[in-house]
Amino acid sequence: MKTLPILIVAQPGFEPSYAHAGDAGADLRSREAKLLRAGSRDTFATGISIAIPNGFVALVHPRSGLAAKHGITVLNAPGTVDAGYRGEIAVTLLNTSEEDFQVSVGDRIAQIVFQKFETAKFIAVDKLPDTQRGAAGFGSTGKQ
Numbered sequence: 001m002k003t004l005p006i007l008i009v010a011q012p013g014f015e016p017s018y019a020h021a022g023d024a025g026a027d028l029r030s031r032e033a034k035l036l037r038a039g040s041r042d043t044f045a046t047g048i049s050i051a052i053p054n055g056f057v058a059l060v061h062p063r064s065g066l067a068a069k070h071g072i073t074v075l076n077a078p079g080t081v082d083a084g085y086r087g088e089i090a091v092t093l094l095n096t097s098e099e100d101f102q103v104s105v106g107d108r109i110a111q112i113v114f115q116k117f118e119t120a121k122f123i124a125v126d127k128l129p130d131t132q133r134g135a136a137g138f139g140s141t142g143k144q
Contacts, residue, residue, distance in 0.1 A: 004114050007051035014047030016112055025061055025111030028091060036101045041075050041094045044109055052083040052114070059113045060091055066109070071097030074110050081112075 001022070008015065016026035031047035052058055060079035066072040075092040091110045095101050103109060133140065 004053070004056065006114070009049045011047035013106065016048065025113045027063070027108040028060070028089065028110045028112055030091075030103050030107050030109045031105060032103070033105050034103050036072070036093055036095045036103055038095055038098050038100055041092055043090050043092045044103060046089045046091060046109075049086055049088050050081070051086065052081065054083050055116055056083060056114055057081065057117050058089075059115060060089070061111050061113060063108060063111055070099075070101050071095060072101055072109075078113075079110075 010016075011031060014029050014031055016028055018026050028046045028048070030044040032044050034042055034044065036042055050058065058081035060074055060077070060081065062073040062077050073094050073096060075094040079091065081089060089112075093103070093109060
């Protein structure tokens with residue numbers, strides 16, 4: 001497996017970690033204790049700053065267990081951390097449940113995935129090429 005070198009400044013104990021060999025997402029931890037009220041959102045600092053090589057992006061995803069068991073998700077999922085950003089990574093969580101949720105210092109709140117990407121070159125044209133779908137939007141392909 002190929003690895004991507006990521007420079008990191010981290011408060012001790014807050015370094016991202018992979019739960020299992022081969023996992024795509026490394027867990028991010030909260031460095032703050034807060035009560036996330038039912039139906040509300042709040043932003044949590046993670047205690048890390050990173051330098052991502054050009055041509056890569058870090059995507060912050062929800063943790064499936066928090067979502068399934070407690071209705072906790074990342075509000076802007078996936079959150080985008082660009083290569084030029086050097087500040088502390090923060091995660092905005094949304095509590096979609098009807099119960100308050102306590103986040104403690106050190107809790108795993110999200111996961112970060114690194115991905116290679118292409119930069120688009122936008123080319124102005126008068127008309128786009130035709131396709132079978134055309135301009136049909138949401139729900140246009142049916143239910144099944």
